[in-house]
Amino acid sequence: MVLKMDRLPIELPKPKNPSANDAAAVQELLGGKFGEMSTLMNYTYQSFNFRGRNRLRPYYDVISSIAGEEYGHIEVVSYSINLLLTGTAKRGMDPQLGPLKDSTNYRNTRHFIASGQSSLPMDSMGDWWTGQNVFSSGNLKLDLLHNFFLECGARGNKMRVYEMVTDPTAREMVGYLLVRGGVHIVAYARALEHLTGVQVTKLVPVPDLDNRAFPETRKYEDQGVHRRLYTFSPSDYQQAGIIFNGPHPEDGQPLEVVFGAPEGVPAPDLEEEPQVNAAGAFDVDPEMFKDIAKKIGVEV
Amino acid sequence: MVLKMDRLPIELPKPKNPSANDAAAVQELLGGKFGEMSTLMNYTYQSFNFRGRNRLRPYYDVISSIAGEEYGHIEVVSYSINLLLTGTAKRGMDPQLGPLKDSTNYRNTRHFIASGQSSLPMDSMGDWWTGQNVFSSGNLKLDLLHNFFLECGARGNKMRVYEMVTDPTAREMVGYLLVRGGVHIVAYARALEHLTGVQVTKLVPVPDLDNRAFPETRKYEDQGVHRRLYTFSPSDYQQAGIIFNGPHPEDGQPLEVVFGAPEGVPAPDLEEEPQVNAAGAFDVDPEMFKDIAKKIGVEV
Amino acid sequence: MVLKMDRLPIELPKPKNPSANDAAAVQELLGGKFGEMSTLMNYTYQSFNFRGRNRLRPYYDVISSIAGEEYGHIEVVSYSINLLLTGTAKRGMDPQLGPLKDSTNYRNTRHFIASGQSSLPMDSMGDWWTGQNVFSSGNLKLDLLHNFFLECGARGNKMRVYEMVTDPTAREMVGYLLVRGGVHIVAYARALEHLTGVQVTKLVPVPDLDNRAFPETRKYEDQGVHRRLYTFSPSDYQQAGIIFNGPHPEDGQPLEVVFGAPEGVPAPDLEEEPQVNAAGAFDVDPEMFKDIAKKIGVEV
């Protein structure tokens, strides 16, 4: 089970230039083969399916902790997409004016027909995320090797999307994910090191370019975000630290396990887009809510 | 963001007869069009994508609360599958004996080749779950209508899988999900009632057969589980109660919003299946863990 | 069995501006999850699969009548696409001039490579229509609820495509389909009302915006097209009127079942596109046809 919090891991700046095609590109990081849906679901299923966890608890705890974090990653990518799409059509309720006219030339029409100018679990070509992206062999060594590769592949995708999209909303998000993905790479490399004695952490970075080439990563690295693994749990997965420890392979600072989640910030309210009837519900009377709220003792 | 807990909503009995074909059938409730992956991802994306939430907060809170619960549902279905698969092959490490010989005649070979006798996000035909199953139009009225239909469709699938699989592990799980899915049906029906004034809750049950025909549901209903909506959050989504209130449409008892999650039970340790090298890692020395654990002050 | 007529339900104006990207957008209404292929095939399979039809004939007749109409809908959407694509490439038979040069920048290359500048059963992203879109649970209540939802979802898609494409060919077609789809919404709502006593028709319109916001609908509504259900059959499905009757939920005018189909208009001849060898067959001698026609007594 999880407890859901109405908070994002980081504050996302408003886009300078809302752009449907930028949003379409960012979808790769959400629903692509190497997107956050994939990392989330790989580790989630590996945690459900882990056999022999009593014997191998610290490995289980590393995988489960990262599984917990990935939920916040699909969330922050989705919000970036949603912000990039906000305001990309001419607002208004009169269909006759063709308020979505420009969208026939955008790359991803699903953002305008299937969704209310918002994210869906698909990639930058509009192909749906699929469970085929989940690898869960049950063999610990193989699963860890997979996860290490998956995170490196995901890093390659993030780097390229960064090079495609210059808007600050997207770049802030990618910068943060490069840092956090970097933690996961180290965590899985460390786990393989524990299991085999081979110094897998020395392989980083894959691809060869360093995170510091991406300026948005720096403030996070200065805060030590790149060397902290969160358990993302009220009280479980605390044996992750048996594996995740020692010096960071790139700057030598100590790796550290933090119980719980980062504090984060409140999720932004997304503006309405009346031309796509999102959210519609024009007649709802907020006063009515207040009355009931009072009765049941809830703050509105 | 979420906090992940190493707990299942309910205690699952051990299967009486582990069965690969039963497990294959139960996959429908995990990765089918109407499975828990679908309900989880529908409400999750609707919560990320909700426009105008300040104006329409109680609806947002209902959807988000249910999104939180669904994670526990993919978990409990996965564990049921994993338990049904545990022991379905002859245990042993000598490949020459053909320990997986019987599995060539089972319906879903992925359980034996791709995974370590464990669940994957696919349906009862082995087809992968896909993001195409996510509906998130952004129009509140349409999304609520969809969710009401989705839950009714999911209910139909649960009823039929119950009729297919008689093993107590699966039936306990289905019984529980029928009750909890019933809460979601009522919640979305109530939301539509609020929005339109039409008495949508009167449509239940869809399909026509009552939950009470499934004996495993009864103890949950006797405990009132069928009339409680949990926020599945440490402190958010509390305005759900503005919508989810009044009498239950079937037995007239009061609907109730509970802050947080049910207590649940610890996730079971799954036995190893050495013939599929799950988990393998034969050389790991648990003593080594203890040493490090001591050093970093973690209990093992 | 069916009898096919070389007629469309309405006269389609010639496009003002043939446009490949407009045509690509309109494909959503043909082969999208909520397109006419989906409505056609859902009701078609539900009619084939209906169990207990002797006991429940009026419901069977409603579903079958609408199934009959949907064929004309895939037809009218296809023709709209075909007309929008006619003339979008430089006509001519010399490949060296690159007559399809512009199409590398259009969204849907299938219109120029796979087809002869014409429609295919795919959506606005070029994804193929799939049988996965067919819901046929066999449970009457659930199927009717599905159909009601499907038609509302389809309505949302039509509204948005209308807002994307301003060309009169497309808008005439969408206007007509909004009206006819509206009839289907009411028909399924009425069927649910009969079955349950809940006033489902009161939920319309979903999404909230009224058809009258789309000017092309008005002439049809003035003619009463929005309150007539056709049986689309020479002599069957006449019990549909046992369900489809009473006042229209929006304007209170009487709902009415008409035996047979609307008169319609002849299907337009589509101009040749020699640069894509469509139709090619340059050597065919029409005189030869005349001779044989005479012999076998057929008019040419």
Add this chain to the structure above:
Amino acid sequence: MVLKMDRLPIELPKPKNPSANDAAAVQELLGGKFGEMSTLMNYTYQSFNFRGRNRLRPYYDVISSIAGEEYGHIEVVSYSINLLLTGTAKRGMDPQLGPLKDSTNYRNTRHFIASGQSSLPMDSMGDWWTGQNVFSSGNLKLDLLHNFFLECGARGNKMRVYEMVTDPTAREMVGYLLVRGGVHIVAYARALEHLTGVQVTKLVPVPDLDNRAFPETRKYEDQGVHRRLYTFSPSDYQQAGIIFNGPHPEDGQPLEVVFGAPEGVPAPDLEEEPQVNAAGAFDVDPEMFKDIAKKIGVEV
């Protein structure tokens, strides 16, 4: 547009041995790459997309006539599947008894979970039919060559399914379709002959085995069903006879175009399967129907 008739082209005997696995095999002829959904949709889209039909009308009429017939073919295959599935589960409304228990071992669980023991547009592996199966290049010569090949491929599939399934329901249906598919093969071969002067009809039969090896075909051939092309239209497509004429390539009898459709027989009523709640709707009172029927002057 079409007019739908509540009639099947032939009388289907009741199965001797209802069989879920036989039904699963027959699905290939419905939703497989070479199934009736494919032939229906190929010719339907080719008819919508035909450019230059004024110049090439007889070819258009051949394609359109066959398109009309194929609807009856998806219908007759669906009914065969439905009849084969009727009674394959233990009837009853008590889920506790596990009335669908056997179905966990059947090949296609969709027949028991997604549908009410009835057909869906999928193939013998449960893969959904897809629009990717539609070929509509717009080039007449290429489309005719495709259609000739498609019908030969379909013939191969029918022959093999016949060899798999010995039940009389399926064999009667396959026998009929072999004969009618044979007509289509000849029709497309004739069209190519007209266009090119090459004696394409001489290529039949493909595969090499003769229809007379399948005893169920004989009565149809004795009635001349193998040499008649129906227009399946009240008054259109009559120029088909300009192409479809001359001696049949196998027995030399005259090819003939018949205006309209064969008479057919009423579609059978399918028994209810209460254990899958198909149709459910237990409370419907048929008397109520009678009252309304009387009022609106419809016979029940």
Add this chain to the structure above:
Amino acid sequence: MVLKMDRLPIELPKPKNPSANDAAAVQELLGGKFGEMSTLMNYTYQSFNFRGRNRLRPYYDVISSIAGEEYGHIEVVSYSINLLLTGTAKRGMDPQLGPLKDSTNYRNTRHFIASGQSSLPMDSMGDWWTGQNVFSSGNLKLDLLHNFFLECGARGNKMRVYEMVTDPTAREMVGYLLVRGGVHIVAYARALEHLTGVQVTKLVPVPDLDNRAFPETRKYEDQGVHRRLYTFSPSDYQQAGIIFNGPHPEDGQPLEVVFGAPEGVPAPDLEEEPQVNAAGAFDVDPEMFKDIAKKIGVEV
């Protein structure tokens, strides 16, 4: 088994205007339903699966020879795509400058995210090639008819892509493939003639337009490339000539089987694209290679 040669069948000119959208269009000829992946894999599997080859060796040898050639065709299409993509982004290693900025507006983002500005087995819509495109019925007559149709369909696609892309790299490649595909059409037509006595070669060209309308084909035809079938084998498949002989159906010149492969030219070295880290590996010291090469006696 095969022996791989680092050579292409023809010299490809450098593109005049590298173009991502041209490259995207050319993908149809690689990974489309009628692309070279399809021809390669169809004949490859038919050769593996051929039953009764001792009795029917010459047919087996024709199919196998062509299977051998198709590998060089996926190669030459891939290189064309790679060349068209070379230089389509601003070169450089600083991600901050957004070197891939333009690619958000290109049709196929996979070329910039998934690959290093290079080809993938997908079509012009970015849809992956799939094994569903392989037809291998095992019936010789049907397989040959399929292959004849497949090559005609492929020819239609090549003609249209030629009309879309005017760059000399692409046109040189298409010109060559039109000629070589023409050989395959004749080969399969000849095989059908042998089997049935029907003059299938007389059907060419399909579509109707002659290869000579494409100027790049002429030099190849002048060299007789259009009438030579290579065995693409050191010493096998030599009975192909039992079938492939006689006059070419279009110009009457003698058909000829050549043992082995054409000479070809060395595969071009593709320039690096540092902005996508392709190839990266910045630290590799070529001197180090030389030392080892010397030691093991290999030329570098």
Add this chain to the structure above:
Amino acid sequence: MVLKMDRLPIELPKPKNPSANDAAAVQELLGGKFGEMSTLMNYTYQSFNFRGRNRLRPYYDVISSIAGEEYGHIEVVSYSINLLLTGTAKRGMDPQLGPLKDSTNYRNTRHFIASGQSSLPMDSMGDWWTGQNVFSSGNLKLDLLHNFFLECGARGNKMRVYEMVTDPTAREMVGYLLVRGGVHIVAYARALEHLTGVQVTKLVPVPDLDNRAFPETRKYEDQGVHRRLYTFSPSDYQQAGIIFNGPHPEDGQPLEVVFGAPEGVPAPDLEEEPQVNAAGAFDVDPEMFKDIAKKIGVEV
């Protein structure tokens, strides 16, 4: 380009018990995500797409050599499947007897409907191989890491299929592939070592179980097959030895590059299956072949 040889890498024994379900399981090694189609196509596309090969030739040569070998692997898996399927139906040409009756209960009906009891590019669930399985990022380090992981994943699949299928045909083939796949694992590990200095070869074996547990591997290892990389080329890719050298990580014997291919054995003739008309072509007169052969000077 390639030269195709009518030879398999090893002699395959005849199956002891032809078995359709065993064949269905073995398909995973052909068309599964980790099957030989995947390894073949990954390295093939990486070789086409390699940027900067002049600078990085030895890496290019390693990848290209392995790409060459994989063709023989799809071949040997296909033949194993074909042999396992030979004789699984009652032979005969009379369809009335239902010669394929048993196949309705087999797992993969495509072997009996789509193919002539032979292989297709699909996995053990009948899902088609797809180009989505190709990873070709263009970044050398990432591609090598991928390839190392892919081969380990493939090894896991082979181990499990070995445990499922006890027939000697399949086991001989899997034994051989375990050995050859082992060479590829070492080759990619060595390449990563060269690039990074990290001792990646020490990670083997992944999964943990040693090849020697599979008796069929032993004779190959005794012959040194596990330490030889073939260039599979008449004269190219010879710099592979700059990377592939040093001691084998498991037994310390010297790694070695061999120019060319192993000798192999002639491909077996597959018996006809007349009940599926494979190959059909009953009238072909082999004498006729001899006459032409004589004329053109080819041995038959």
